[in-house]
Amino acid sequence: MSKQLSFLRIIGYxxxxxxxxNLFFWLGQPGLTDQLGELSxxxxxxxxxxxxxxxENITESYNLTLNNIPAMFASHKISREKSADExxxxxxxxxxxxxxxxxxxxxxxAQLNEHKLQTADGRQVVFYNLGYPVLSLTKDLxxxxxxxxxxxxxxxxxxxxxxxxxxxQGVHPLVQENGRxxxxxxxEPDSPAGEEPWWAETIVGQRRDLADLLRLQxxxxxxxxxxxxxxxxxxxxxxxxxFENDAAWHGLLHSDLISRETVAFEVLxxxxxxxxxxxxxxxxxxxxxxxxxxxxxxxxxxxRWAYDQYRKMMANHLQELEIPYFDFWDAIPAAEFTDSPVHxxxxxxxxxxxxxxxxxxxxxxxxxxxxxxxxxNNS
Amino acid sequence: xxxxxxLLGIAAVGALIFNFFVPQSWRESFLxxxxxxxxxxxxxxxxxxWSGFLLPFFLLFLVIWSWWxxxxxxxxxxxxxxxxxxxxxxxxVLLLACVRYLPPGxxxxxxxxxxxxxxxxLAALFALFMWLIQxxxxxxxxxxxxxxxxxxxxVKTEWIVVQISTVWRTLANQNPSLAASTDIFWLGFSYIxxxxxxxxxxxxxxxxPDLSLQKxxxxxxxxxxxxxxxxxxxxxxxxxxxxxxxxxxxxxxxxQKGLTRIxxxxxxxxxxxxxxALGLSLNPTVATQTDSVFWLWILxxxxxxxxxxxxxGYTDIAIGVGILFGIELPENFDRPYWQSxxxxxxxxxxxxxxxxxRFYVFSPLxxxxxxxxxxxxxxxxxxxxxxxxxxxxGLWHGITINFLIWGTWHGLGLxxxxxxxxxxxKWYRQxxxxxxxxxxxxxxxxxxxxxxxxxxxxxxxxxxFASAVDLLGRLVGY
Numbered sequence: 077m078s079k080q081l082s083f084l085r086i087i088g089y090x091x092x093x094x095x096x097x098n099l100f101f102w103l104g105q106p107g108l109t110d111q112l113g114e115l116s117x118x119x120x121x122x123x124x125x126x127x128x129x130x131x132e133n134i135t136e137s138y139n140l141t142l143n144n145i146p147a148m149f150a151s152h153k154i155s156r157e158k159s160a161d162e163x164x165x166x167x168x169x170x171x172x173x174x175x176x177x178x179x180x181x182x183x184x185x186a187q188l189n190e191h192k193l194q195t196a197d198g199r200q201v202v203f204y205n206l207g208y209p210v211l212s213l214t215k216d217l218x219x220x221x222x223x224x225x226x227x228x229x230x231x232x233x234x235x236x237x238x239x240x241x242x243x244x245q246g247v248h249p250l251v252q253e254n255g256r257x258x259x260x261x262x263x264e265p266d267s268p269a270g271e272e273p274w275w276a277e278t279i280v281g282q283r284r285d286l287a288d289l290l291r292l293q294x295x296x297x298x299x300x301x302x303x304x305x306x307x308x309x310x311x312x313x314x315x316x317x318x319f320e321n322d323a324a325w326h327g328l329l330h331s332d333l334i335s336r337e338t339v340a341f342e343v344l345x346x347x348x349x350x351x352x353x354x355x356x357x358x359x360x361x362x363x364x365x366x367x368x369x370x371x372x373x374x375x376x377x378x379x380r381w382a383y384d385q386y387r388k389m390m391a392n393h394l395q396e397l398e399i400p401y402f403d404f405w406d407a408i409p410a411a412e413f414t415d416s417p418v419h420x421x422x423x424x425x426x427x428x429x430x431x432x433x434x435x436x437x438x439x440x441x442x443x444x445x446x447x448x449x450x451x452x453n454n455s
Numbered sequence: 456x457x458x459x460x461x462l463l464g465i466a467a468v469g470a471l472i473f474n475f476f477v478p479q480s481w482r483e484s485f486l487x488x489x490x491x492x493x494x495x496x497x498x499x500x501x502x503x504x505w506s507g508f509l510l511p512f513f514l515l516f517l518v519i520w521s522w523w524x525x526x527x528x529x530x531x532x533x534x535x536x537x538x539x540x541x542x543x544x545x546x547x548v549l550l551l552a553c554v555r556y557l558p559p560g561x562x563x564x565x566x567x568x569x570x571x572x573x574x575x576x577l578a579a580l581f582a583l584f585m586w587l588i589q590x591x592x593x594x595x596x597x598x599x600x601x602x603x604x605x606x607x608x609x610v611k612t613e614w615i616v617v618q619i620s621t622v623w624r625t626l627a628n629q630n631p632s633l634a635a636s637t638d639i640f641w642l643g644f645s646y647i648x649x650x651x652x653x654x655x656x657x658x659x660x661x662x663x664p665d666l667s668l669q670k671x672x673x674x675x676x677x678x679x680x681x682x683x684x685x686x687x688x689x690x691x692x693x694x695x696x697x698x699x700x701x702x703x704x705x706x707x708x709x710x711q712k713g714l715t716r717i718x719x720x721x722x723x724x725x726x727x728x729x730x731x732a733l734g735l736s737l738n739p740t741v742a743t744q745t746d747s748v749f750w751l752w753i754l755x756x757x758x759x760x761x762x763x764x765x766x767x768g769y770t771d772i773a774i775g776v777g778i779l780f781g782i783e784l785p786e787n788f789d790r791p792y793w794q795s796x797x798x799x800x801x802x803x804x805x806x807x808x809x810x811x812x813r814f815y816v817f818s819p820l821x822x823x824x825x826x827x828x829x830x831x832x833x834x835x836x837x838x839x840x841x842x843x844x845x846x847x848x849g850l851w852h853g854i855t856i857n858f859l860i861w862g863t864w865h866g867l868g869l870x871x872x873x874x875x876x877x878x879x880x881k882w883y884r885q886x887x888x889x890x891x892x893x894x895x896x897x898x899x900x901x902x903x904x905x906x907x908x909x910x911x912x913x914x915x916x917x918x919x920f921a922s923a924v925d926l927l928g929r930l931v932g933y
Contacts, residue, residue: 083707134733294734297757301750302741 098278105277113147122296124153126180127205137307138298142288143253145222154204154226163199166223168216169234172418173207182422187429211238213343214245231355237386240339241326312415316376317367325382334385359403363413375417470779474704493678498642504627507566516581521651522671524599525658540669596659607648612854643681650675679776683769685787685807695782702781713778720771723764731761759909795900797868817844842866861914
């Protein structure tokens with residue numbers, strides 16, 4: 077009988093302990109999961125990652141997609157201490173910036189660092205890749221908001237029209253799962269999670285997110301050993317060169333207008349206002365097709381009318397806001413695009429980085445020499 | 456089907472039913488039914504038509520035939536219980552074959568069986584085969600062992616498997632050019648074959664206790680030990696089996712012992728081994744992706760511990776589940792990496808396999824060599840016996856050059872250790888009078904032994920010779 081009691085007692089104690097752990101975890105919310113995300117073996121036991129974690133096949137890419145933004149940053153080398161002679165530039169953008177089909181050394185940001193730019197006062201310009209493979213300015217704003225905690229001196233924001241499409245803004249899990257952060261920025265995910273059950277904030281409810289945090293640490297040695305953070309397919313389909321005679325863009329037709337009202341321009345200006353440091357906006361290069369109906373469309377993403385209007389709008393509005401703006405839309409030859417109209421080959425990324433470095437060289441000097449241009453608000 | 460928590464959940468429910476609801480007199484039949492079903496159910500799906508059903512079916516026949524061979528000579532005919540067992544087994548097989556007629560989503564097994572008439576015909580064919588050879592004046596034990604060893608060599612040799620797959624694909628009207636070594640994955644065969652060899656050899660030497668068909672089939676196919684052993688001995692299994700009717704459902708210490716063991720195994724397998732597999736374990740791909748000598752060593756250490764936690768975790772789960780069903784399987788691991796000699800390592804790593812090979816290869820071979828005239832030198836006898844033992848252990852994992860080298864590496868290690876310990880016995884005795892020096896020496900030898908084993912794993916983890924040599928070179932900075 078005593079053995080039976082002992083056995084049942086063990087089971088009982090285990091259940092009570094588990095319930096208590098869940099209770100304390102629940103009491104620690106909101107914020108405990110984010111705080112746990114900040115605990116990281118990267119930048120101490122393993123080197124920090126060159127780009128934010130993203131990957132579907134963890135065993136091949138030694139990388140994974142997760143929605144805990146502090147954990148994403150904690151694994152990135154942005155979280156290492158800033159040295160006195162560093163001029164820190166955060167580079168925001170989509171998959172083209174993150175470096176789709178490029179190794180960590182081949183990305184635009186890595187190539188930019190190869191140029192070893194210096195500020196007028198002699199500080200080394202270090203670019204940090206905060207690109208993320210989602211076309212959404214809202215996602216950029218969330219990452220910018222977290223990035224501002226890492227003492228940047230400047231923001232380089234690479235954008236394209238597609239990331240401004242209104243319906244693209246709140247659909248990604250990164251935006252939806254960070255509802256509180258989005259709300260704090262005045263943003264609203266497309267499909268808010270709604271009223272979640274009370275246990276959603278317990279260990280049981282957060283088990284998948286907690287497992288992701290653990291997995292991110294577990295794959296650290298593989299990243300450290302191999303430097304690999306992306307799975308490369310053996311083959312991929314090249315970006316489309318021939319199209320249907322279709323001039324629509326996200327439901328807008330030629331008769332419509334690409335304007336601040338029809339795209340998420342306000343998210344961009346929200347970011348510009350929020351950044352306490354100078355921001356440079358860059359319109360990233362796109363593939364320009366020469367195939368069937370290429371007189372209607374530049375590529376599979378953009379009809380010509382929409383993209384032309386977008387460029388004009390960006391130039392005008394950013395000039396009004398006195399935000400430095402570079403338009404590199406046609407700067408890279410068509411042969412240097414891979415599987416999408418914005419993804420560059422390593423050689424294309426190198427060319428783009430060279431153009432950016434040349435353009436930024438003067439700009440960084442101007443910004444640092446002009447105390448009145450510390451933020452867009454002051455300008 | 457891979458081992459997962461759902462499978463364990465089913466086993467747990469099965470244990471509850473077995474202990475609380477199955478009448479004591481039915482428990483043996485219940486266990487037999489579960490084990491035979493598990494043989495078919497756990498068989499992973501295979502690309503060749505019907506092969507996923509026919510392989511376990513053939514294995515079942517092999518088991519029954521082995522029992523037939525190992526029957527005591529005075530029991531020429533089958534008794535009533537054996538006929539009942541045969542009826543249960545045949546009925547089960549035909550029942551499992553009937554799942555063919557269920558819609559795909561409703562099939563409890565992953566493999567679609569052939570038609571019931573094909574299964575029935577094959578069963579009749581096997582019965583005819585047994586009947587035909589029973590009166591022949593062949594050395595039945597030798598014949599049985601040769602058949603099992605032959606099959607073992609076939610399924611462990613990649614080239615032969617591809618040839619079999621090519622023929623089988625042709626017969627099944629499938630593209631023979633797609634034949635691959637992965638086409639024929641025979642679940643549990645490595646373990647079952649060694650259990651069968653043990654019973655046949657022990658019958659030949661008169662050491663095997665009388666085993667009913669029910670007990671024999673349940674012993675060889677005992678479901679917790681199907682996937683990854685351990686290799687139990689029939690006489691030990693028989694003792695637990697005979698006590699099965701005495702089991703009581705409210706035997707809480709037994710539940711506690713079994714569940715504790717399962718939890719330990721789950722921790723080892725699903726937490727430690729899987730975590731290491733994810734982020735800190737060498738594999739052929741990552742070996743080519745890593746340039747740093749430091750990280751290559753770290754990943755190799757990770758692989759060594761992953762292998763241990765994975766395998767010993769499985770064993771813990773198998774032992775735990777076995778306890779819940781009243782069968783206490785033998786231990787397979789006992790802190791192997793903590794040992795200070797390679798001999799001690801092999802007494803604690805995959806213990807049931809190493810003791811099997813020691814019992815059926817090392818000891819008989821040593822005795823044979825000792826009886827030779829002129830008698831070879833003791834060192835030669837030890838060398839030949841150690842090498843043969845370890846090479847067989849190596850080839851048990853697969854007949855490849857790398858497993859051969861792995862076995863040879865360990866055989867040489869054991870031989871060198873034997874020579875060393877013979878020559879330093881006096882010195883070692885003196886060392887024991889100096890506790891600090893002894894402690895230092897023990898740590899040193901523990902370090903050497905561990906690294907000897909770890910370096911050996913290179914041949915285990917890397918599938919081809921050139922890549923393994925390349926990795927060994929890179930591990931020392933070349």
